[in-house]
Amino acid sequence: MRYSPIQKVVYRSYFWFIAFLIVVAYSILSTGYIIYLLRDLYHGAAHDLRLIDENLRTLSKNLSLCHDGKLKIPVMCQSGWKYLKKTNSCYRAFDVELSFTDARAICKESTNDRSQVDLVSIQSLEENQFVYDLFPEAKGAAWIGLEKFAKIPDFDGWTNGKVLNYRLWGNGEPGKDDGHLGAVIQLGYGDLDWQHWKTVDIMKKHQFVCQQRLEKETRDYLAKQKREKAMSKCMDCMCAQENCQNDIGCVEVWGRTACGNYQITFDYYIDCGMPKWMGMIETQEEAWKRCSQDISCSRECIANYYNRWETNCPNKTMTICERMIRLHKGGPNGCNQNMTLPFWNAARDKCS
DSSP: OOOOHHHHHHHHHHHHHHHHHHHHHHHHHHHHHHHHHHHHHHHHHHHHHHHHHHHHHHHHHTOEEOTTSOEEOOOOSOTTOEEETTTTEEEEEEEEEEOHHHHHHHHHHTSSOGGGEEEOOOOSHHHHHHHHHTOTTOOSEEEEEEEEOTTOOSOOSBTTSOOOOOOOBOTTOSOSOOSOEEEEEEOOSSSTTTTSEEEEETTSOEEEEEEEEOOHHHHHHHHHHHHHHHHHHHHHHHHHHTTOOSOOOEEEETTEEEETTTTEEHHHHHHTTOTTOOGGGSOHHHHHHHHHTSHHHHHHHHHHHHHHHGGGOOOTTSOHHHHHHHHHHHOTTGGGOGGGHHHHHHHHHHHO
């Protein structure tokens, strides 16, 4: 069969058009496959990065930064000193007997930071017992950081500048002597005034106790550790309250969709900074649902949310856990809403 020139042109056009469609289809399929591979690689890399991030976060809980940027484990007390958590201070008992002035000088020379160390200032019965127990043999007396100059009617403060709010004077003390006096804690067993304080002329020689207040960086580190521990404990009890499971899915709560064990809504996820969102390869809604199903990501979101809105809870009598639960259930102003009280009351026993 012979074709006319016009038919040949038409058939050739059909042929090239079909060939063009095949090439386009192949290109699209190839591109889609490449995108699929890249996305798979991205997910794998993102997963590895999340693991690295979590490991670094765990490591950072036990490390702090020096001023020169190097990592160090914070040292609580120097060798020979003992730490008391309640006062966040280090103490050292010296069994050598010196005058009050010489004892203070030894305290000042015992550490590099002279401004943070002095004779001990006792603020509670617990601290008084702690100081007493530093002397296992319990003999004699030891200088503490109280000094009264001549003609001054009474002791008006501790040598390190703290206010004299707590007193444990022995019988008949501090007396009416208007000389230059110091104070000692009595160490001997059997005496009715043991562990109590007594005024003594500063030239007398006694054992003594030095107290070092920790540096600001260490105090801040400990405060941060204490705060993070309280937040973690609270999230544990919140999880117990909600009967945490691995695949809880999403539910309707007050007309809004909440997902995961902690019932995180989409708006809540946005407010907490969208942790673990992978950017262009997933929508924010997908990231929200994925994060809410992951306990670690959910807890990070809750912690971020609390840190953001904590200042909206002006009542200082509230514990960290009460503020956290009421913000979590009631939003940015949850601490001020009565509707959040039942949630806190229900969790109080588990969270206290």
